[in-house]
Amino acid sequence: MFPAVWAARTPEKPAIVMAGSGRVLTYQELEDRSLRLARHLRACGLEHGDVVALLTDNRPEAYEVYWAALRSGLYVTAVNSHLAADEVAYIVTDCGAKALVVSADVPAAATLEVEVADRLAYGGEVAGYASYEEALAAAGDEPIAESHGDDLLYSSGTTGRPKGIRSPLPEIAVGEPGYVYPLVFGTTYAFDDSSVYLSPAPVYHAAPLRFGGVVHAYGGTLVMMERFDAEQALAAIARHGVTHTQMVPTMFVRMLKLPEDVRASYDISSLQCVVHAAAPCPVEVKRRMIEWFGPIIEEYYASTEGMGATAIDSATWLEHPGSVGRPIIGIPHIVGEGGDEVGPGEVGAIYFERNDRSFAYLGDATKTDAAKHPEHPSWTTVGDVGYLDEDGFLYLTDRVAFTIISGGVNIYPQEIEDLFSLHPAVADIAVIGVPDEEMGERVAAFVQAAPGVDPSPELAAELTGHARDRIAHYKVPREIHFRDSLPRTPTGKMVKRRLVPDPQEGEPR
Template sequence: MTTRTSHVDTFARDRLPPPQWQPEFLFELPELQFPDRLNCATELLDRWVAQGQGERLCLQAPGGVRWTYADLQDRANRIAHVLVREMGLVPGNRVLLRAPNNPMMAACWFAVMKAGGIAVATMPLLRAKELGQIIDKAQVSHALCDAALAAELQLAAAQHPVLREIRYFHEETPQGLEAAMARQSPSFDNVHTAADDICLIAFTSGTTGVPKGTMHFHRDVMAVCACWPRHVLKARADDVFIGSPPLAFTFGLGGLLLFPMSIGACSVLLDKASPPMLLEAIPRFGATVLFTAPTSYRAMAAQAGQLRIGAPRGGSLRKCVSAGEALPVATRALWKEHTGIEMIDGIGSTEMLHIFISADEAHARPGATGTVVPGYQACVLDDEGRPVPPGTLGRLAVKGPTGCRYLADERQRQYVQHGWNLTGDAYIVDEDGYFHYQSRTDDLIVSAGYNIAAVEVEDCLLQHPAVAECGVIGVPDEQRGQIVKAFVVLREGHVPSQAMVRELQDFAKRTVAPYKYPRAIEFREQLPRTETGKLQQFKLRSV
């Protein structure tokens, strides 16, 4: 650690991986030379107001919501006071954030940064069980939650008393966050955090279904703003960002909040961003930069062409970013055919915080993710950790100014080896330095941009009284990349049928986040197992 922490509660800091388990960090670019004291809220939000640009448009949302940078600062400052004065937050406390993408969610995120807390954003679709795992793992003591999503959080809080302080917003009661904000000053002195103080814990399920908390510093937030967006995206201050990924995904946090605000641009936050809703919102808000997954691009392509939303066809949209899952060559071609826009593809990870391999429009190659983003290094390794020649399949390895730091998790030693971050992806790099995605090297299922652990779906289905055994895999799907498929052995007295398929699917949707449910279910009399009883998933895949 470079400097003395500002954290009073050192729970997270005390659970960083030991230095020898952490990756090598690189700060070779001039823009990656950060001061010892750094608060990302000061740099991303307060800086604009201090420079006299507080009236720049910052956030928009349906219903006529238009916040300037000064508006966002006012609300974030008031919420920071509520956290400290009324909820008893001290620097280093973890604060769970739960909301769809909306301006109040953004204000809460910045309030946590200002108060020196650690933001633990959660996806709106998560159920009480999943929220409880996060609360327990990160020992979350505070929460700010949209009243529309209160039910599951209340169920989780009842089982986890460590979560002692909850305030709900968009709730017009004397107990609501807005009422508390009205009592507070619009000015707040940001905690003078260290550059290497943890400011967010982003959770990923991983292949085992046990959530992994990835810890990132204030300097990490600023580092990702200095690398891919500056060197590849090359957006402008007059751009209007829009997209579908939740702010709880680091893809969404960067694309819809950090990156636009780092250049003084504006972002549109949609609480619902299905393909039809995105197509309606892009011309309505004059959006120019779009972030979403390949699945959405494919679903929108034909209508996007009819609506002429692309700038080359007379619309506002000029840059389109694809990440979250592999971009099929056909989807890239289809989108360009209908909009005239060449997509910017990229791969990032929750562990790395954002994109580290990509290519801008001028250098994009169909079938290739791109080249290494300035500030990072990447290569393809064999099973012994040695770089392989061009054209050889191997494990993707990366290092740069950001990297994996799991919260008290033995899996750190799997992800980080010999200073490299091993992302779990199999790649080939060609003679020109372009990286070509081949597959995952683990059992993670990637469906429509969501990461799904097979074992978590299996555990869910095994809770149903009709299920004796089950095995879950990902199978190829043209629309979603992969879908979840479950192989189920029913208990005696239960008969395979379409009604049983629907019953199991509905049960899964009620028990875990709905995007994890098995879209395909096949009933079997028995499952392939080893002599020791271990499920042989590879045999399920070969059927």
């Protein structure tokens, strides 16, 4: 279903509540405003399969744009609001957007130089943009043909320039069953019209955007945080009686590092399901979250490309710690360096076999072809590395691009990073390989020290010793570089291409 159904049944029910400001958008308002925007876009010449780009912070209007696109057979491209104007311009131009909707509070909006026929701004005036509110008010009353649109999102660009991921539009009407996200995730996590979903992450990212759509398909209420804060997330859960939420592991870590009395002061008993995804979760972090929240932690592994997915619940994870579960979409295959499928326990590239859906990297046939197995075109990969156990459970080890090869031995940075996820002196850590004349590459760690901790040679020695006591010595970082902050995306992914050792730095060993 979609908002029109719920607007008819429960028009005054909140479709969206902003956790900070308390602003509410009802289902009737979401229906009316998304329909008006759809009419406006049609009047501006957008046709089935065209693209509307969205550059926004977390605001209810984001879902007006989302549902306007989905109900009228358009693609919606939500753009990372933290990008510089030139980076935004690349995406808006690359996706071929014919309309651009921006929030006045996004800095890049005012200096963005792109050729787009229709430009709208909400939340304030922006030079060069028409008023979003005036456009909605002026929209006509003519009906529109309600085909089904989709998102056209861009990769996070952690290993290179972002690429658009486009799949064929669904061959159903917007109100008909069969759209993949409500169908799979709605049933997997038992969403219904009583669900209250807390979304703490930026709405431009695939999972928050899509899960918000799932909530609306089932008639629940989406509670959107303006930005994530560990204590404020707990406060929102208690205040709104949140039943579902989705977080990334870095959010778990920040919540676990809250003082015990702060954590205990909020009533989280309404929670029925806490989903995590987007990045691997250290085993000890997840174990402690299950101890705190109870056996309601659910995990899925997927990608923006939609090439496959796995899922696992708390009880099963405790029996298979570290696993991201068994497949719920597609069939996983582990492929070795020679291109052949390998057996249980052997590490290789993760491919998913799927014959019912395809995708393409927009404007990059080379990258699209590279994602496919040369002998099995229905097998695709996003570059993650892992293995399957004897029971068919999938485990992640890292991304191909991040694997360190030192002296001919593969080293997976994720294993080293996980060692420090809950270390009291470490706020954040990233491990990469740097060139080494003798070994090819050596292990280097970039560390953001915890507040109040002095980033000193003594701390470097302490961290090196911590690793040496717990993993093979060849995996221990040979050098540690301290930074005031590390380049994570707001969804928790580390942008490792931005990590560069300073030649002037000492190299604690």
